[in-house]
Structure formats: structure tokens, C-alpha cells
Amino acid sequence: MTGATAAGSATGPAGPEIRSDIPPVEVDGVSVRFGAINALSDVSFTVQPGAIHAIIGPNGAGKSTMFNVLSGVYKAAEGQVRFGEHRLDQMRPYKIAGIGVARAFQxxxxxxxxxxxxxLMLGRHHLTKAGFLAAGLRLPKATREGKIHGARIAEIAEFLDLGEKLHTPVGVLSxxxxxxxxxxxxxxxEPRLLxxxxxxxxxNAEETDRMAAAILEIRSALGISVVLVEHDMGMVMSLADRxxxxxxxxxxxxxxxxxxxxxxxxxxxxxxxGDEADPAEAAEHHAAEHHAAEHHAAEHHAAEHHAAEHHAAEHDQTAEAGRRPAADPRSSDSSGATS
Ligand SMILES: Nc1ncnc2c1ncn2[C@@H]1O[C@H](COP(=O)(O)OP(=O)(O)OP(=O)(O)O)[C@@H](O)[C@H]1O
Known part of the structure; x- marks a missing residue:
């Protein structure tokens, strides 16, 4: 991947080059409440520039809530999340792409x-200057721009082993x-923070290894910060810096x-x-149970997704703002988050 280190670089926590335009993420005293439930209580930590930083914890620990605060979906009742001069906790989800923060959903x-x-092109909309109308009419400026974006998309797809599947409908992929x-x-x-x-x-195990390798490559090739919320403690232990x-x-x-x-x-x-010797092993057991349920939910979600498309083909499933994981009934409404 090219262009990522154009802004200069320094040595990251685990050795690879990191970009010099990446500020730390400073989570400072964040609390989120849902009615009487304290989903997050006075949580503070810092994500160093260029780090792979994992947030883990057992069921109901507050991981998803923290992810939603970091990505602007939930408002914190107290505290701040700073990313350089920006307050992530005060930004609308659709604005955060503009400051170089991208999220991928469960x-x-x-x-x-x-x-x-x-x-993938949808991921580049905020970077296109020609606009949708010009692109739709295939005006020369839009055509030129389209070629540049197309090349970058092909590069990113290649990077994630998707080069041969660029023109395959996503619905038929594994x-x-x-x-x-x-x-x-x-x-x-083109995020600075993923x-x-x-x-x-x-x-499954093979897909997990492939994803772990991709995350490591993303950090070393792009020099960006990666925050991941994860249940699989074993995966985190071999991947995260912090x-x-x-x-x-x-x-x-x-x-x-x-x-x-x-x-x-x-x-x-x-x-x-607390009487077992190896927490990673116990967490793996815990994660395996969680994953069995997740897999079931994911399959269910895929079937629902398919049915929804069948009934409303023109409905845009990719709308960024307010998007929630469909398999999680709690996530259909964040209005309970106290702000
Ligand atoms: N929208 C919501 N409305 C009410 N309570 C919520 C909501 N979202 C989360 N909670 C509660 O907040 C607490 C933290 O939940 P959260 O989903 O953040 O945990 P988690 O660590 O992601 O859990 P899991 O691993 O099971 O997904 C839990 O007690 C949960 O029931």
C-alpha cells in the first residue's frame, strides 16, 4: 500500500514505522449509563499512535459500549475521548470519517x-471531489477521479486477499x-485510526489466523493505530501491543x-x-462458547440480510449513520445512553 507514510514516520511501539500525523486516542474518565446500568464507569486509557490496542472483557463488560463511544454512536454521560484536537465523544458518526477514523462492524x-x-467505492465517497452527479453523468473530471479511486480500491482489495473477487457480489462470498x-x-x-x-x-481457526495476519500487515504497511474490541483473548495476546x-x-x-x-x-x-492457572486458556473456552453463539447469529443475520434485500432491493444497506449490528436486539436503540 502506498501513500500512507507520506506525512512522515517514526518508530512505533512494536517496531514498525508509524505515521507522524497520528495523535494518541485519550479516553479520559468515560462513563455511560443505560438507566440504572453503569455500562462504563470512569474508564481511562490511552491508545498510543501506531499501536494495536485491544479492549477485552467477559460478557457485558462494556466493550461494545466503548466501541460505540469511540465511534460516536453513543454519547458519554461523563468524560472525554480526544483524538488530537478532536473530541470523538462529541462527533456524529458520519463526521468521524472526515478526521481519519474508520470503523468496521461486528x-x-x-x-x-x-x-x-x-x-469499497462507498468507503471513498467522502474523498471524491467530483460528486455523485458528475460521476453518474461520467463527466471527464469524474472519470479521471474514478480511475484513481479504482486503482486504490484494487490495491486495498489485493492487500486483503480480495484482488480476484473485486467483481464478485459480496453476498456470495464466504x-x-x-x-x-x-x-x-x-x-x-484512508484512516489514521481503524x-x-x-x-x-x-x-473458524483458519479465517481467524488470516484476519490476524491482515491486521498486523495493516499496521506495518500503513503505520496507523488499530483499536479492536475482542472476545477471543488468545487472538489478542498474539496480536496486540497493549x-x-x-x-x-x-x-x-x-x-x-x-x-x-x-x-x-x-x-x-x-x-x-480464580483457581485456574491459565487465563488465556479459560478465556479461549469462554470465547469458543461466545463464538458458537456469534456464528449462529451471523448466519441468522446473513439469512435476514438476504431476505431484506429480496424484499427491498433498492434499500441502501450501507448507510453509515446510526448503523447497528442487526443481530443484537439491544443495539436497535441507543437512546438509553445518558448524555
Ligand atoms: N442499549 C442498551 N440498553 C440497555 N443496556 C445496555 C445497552 N447496551 C448495553 N447495555 C448493558 O450495558 C452493559 C455493557 O454491555 P456491552 O454490550 O457494552 O458489553 P460487552 O462487553 O460488549 O458484552 P458482550 O461481550 O456480551 O457483547 C451490559 O450490562 C448491557 O446489558
């Missing part, structure tokens, strides 16, 4: 009838491929994978009894 939110290339299209679409916005919500949820652990909405640990893995409170949170 449940695939792509247009199944459109090709990979068409879905689950693992679709998840990588979702990440590719986020990358097409937010991934459970990128390997519902994946891990923040939430439990019942509180931050209980924040450190390197090795540090959090041996933290007694993390062991207790994941194991309940």
Missing part, C-alpha cells in the same frame, strides 16, 4: 448484491471474505498482553473462581 453491513469494488471486505471498506476511507468491533467473531481489560464497566487492567494475562483481577474476571 455484523457485516455491506450491500450483498453489489460487487466488492462497489462496496463469511471470512465478507469480514475482510468490511475491513477493506474501512481502509478505503476501529474494529470483534473482527474474528464467528470465524490490552485494556473491562469488567462490569470498570477498567480492571491495562498493560502488555503478558502483564494483563498474569493479572489476578483479570484471571478472576475471566474465570470467576
Amino acid at each position: 455484523n457485516i453491513a455491506l450491500s450483498g448484491t453489489q460487487s466488492v469494488a462497489e462496496n 463469511y471470512g471474505d465478507q469480514k475482510r471486505v468490511e475491513v477493506a471498506r474501512a481502509l478505503c476511507t 476501529l474494529l468491533d470483534e473482527p474474528v467473531a464467528g470465524m 490490552v485494556t481489560v473491562l469488567d462490569f464497566g470498570r477498567l480492571i487492567a491495562d498493560g502488555t498482553p503478558a502483564q494483563v494475562q498474569s493479572d489476578p483481577e483479570v484471571i478472576r474476571a475471566y474465570l470467576g473462581s
Whole structure:
């Protein structure tokens, strides 16, 4: 991938070159409440520029809520999230692409009838100058621009092993491929910060390894920061530079994978009894159960998605603002978040 290091670079926490125009993400005293539930209580941590930073925790820990705060979907009742001069916690979701923040969702939110290339093009809309009308009329300026974007889309698709599937409708791709299209679409916005919500949820071992390799490559080739919310503790341990652990909405640990893995409170949170020696193993067991449910939900979601398209082909499934994972009934309404 090219162009990513144009703004200059420095050495990142794990060695690879990072861009010099990437500020840290500073989460400062964030609390979110849903009625009487404290989904997040006074959570603070920093995502260093160019880091792969994982947010983990058992069921109901507050991971999705944190993802939604970082991506502007939920408002925090207290606290701030700063990204350089910007306040992520005060931005509307559709504005954050403009400051270089992209998100890929747990449940695939792509247009199944459109090709990979068409879905990726949607990620570049805010970068197109010619506008939709000019593009629709194939005016010369739009044609020129289209070629440039087309080349970049092909490059990003290639990077995520989707080069041969550019013209395939997304709906016929495997689950693992679709998840990588979702990440590719986020990358097409040319982000400085990539937010991934459970990128390997519902994946088998091979797909998980492929996604983990892609995330490492994204960071080393682009030098951007990656924040991932994840259930699979084993995956996180081999991937992340830094891990923040939430439990019942509180931050209980924040450190390197090795540090959090041996933290007694993390062991207790994941194991309940605290009498097992290896938290990663216990978490994997926990994740396996979670994933079985996720996979089921993902299949259900795919079937629903298919049916929805059949009934309303022209409905745009890719609308950015207010998009929610369809398989999560709680996520259909964020109005409960106290602001
Ligand atoms: N929209 C909502 N309305 C009411 N309560 C909510 C809502 N979203 C989350 N919660 C509650 O907030 C708490 C944190 O939930 P959250 O989904 O952020 O946790 P999580 O760590 O992502 O869990 P999981 O791993 O099960 O997805 C839970 O008690 C949950 O029931």
C-alpha cells in the first residue's frame, strides 16, 4: 500500500514505522449509563499512535459500549475521548470519517448484491471531489477521479486477499471474505485510526489466523493505530501491543498482553473462581462458547440480510449513520445512553 507514510514516520511501539500525523486516542474518565446500568464507569486509557490496542472483557463488560463511544454512536454521560484536537465523544458518526477514523462492524453491513469494488467505492465517497452527479453523468473530471479511486480500491482489495473477487457480489462470498471486505471498506476511507468491533467473531481457526495476519500487515504497511474490541483473548495476546481489560464497566487492567494475562483481577474476571492457572486458556473456552453463539447469529443475520434485500432491493444497506449490528436486539436503540 502506498501513500500512507507520506506525512512522515517514526518508530512505533512494536517496531514498525508509524505515521507522524497520528495523535494518541485519550479516553479520559468515560462513563455511560443505560438507566440504572453503569455500562462504563470512569474508564481511562490511552491508545498510543501506531499501536494495536485491544479492549477485552467477559460478557457485558462494556466493550461494545466503548466501541460505540469511540465511534460516536453513543454519547458519554461523563468524560472525554480526544483524538488530537478532536473530541470523538462529541462527533456524529458520519463526521468521524472526515478526521481519519474508520470503523468496521461486528455484523457485516455491506450491500450483498453489489460487487466488492462497489462496496469499497462507498468507503471513498467522502474523498471524491467530483460528486455523485458528475460521476453518474461520467463527466471527464469524474472519470479521471474514478480511475484513481479504482486503482486504490484494487490495491486495498489485493492487500486483503480480495484482488480476484473485486467483481464478485459480496453476498456470495464466504463469511471470512465478507469480514475482510468490511475491513477493506474501512481502509478505503484512508484512516489514521481503524476501529474494529470483534473482527474474528464467528470465524473458524483458519479465517481467524488470516484476519490476524491482515491486521498486523495493516499496521506495518500503513503505520496507523488499530483499536479492536475482542472476545477471543488468545487472538489478542498474539496480536496486540497493549490490552485494556473491562469488567462490569470498570477498567480492571491495562498493560502488555503478558502483564494483563498474569493479572489476578483479570484471571478472576475471566474465570470467576480464580483457581485456574491459565487465563488465556479459560478465556479461549469462554470465547469458543461466545463464538458458537456469534456464528449462529451471523448466519441468522446473513439469512435476514438476504431476505431484506429480496424484499427491498433498492434499500441502501450501507448507510453509515446510526448503523447497528442487526443481530443484537439491544443495539436497535441507543437512546438509553445518558448524555
Ligand atoms: N442499549 C442498551 N440498553 C440497555 N443496556 C445496555 C445497552 N447496551 C448495553 N447495555 C448493558 O450495558 C452493559 C455493557 O454491555 P456491552 O454490550 O457494552 O458489553 P460487552 O462487553 O460488549 O458484552 P458482550 O461481550 O456480551 O457483547 C451490559 O450490562 C448491557 O446489558
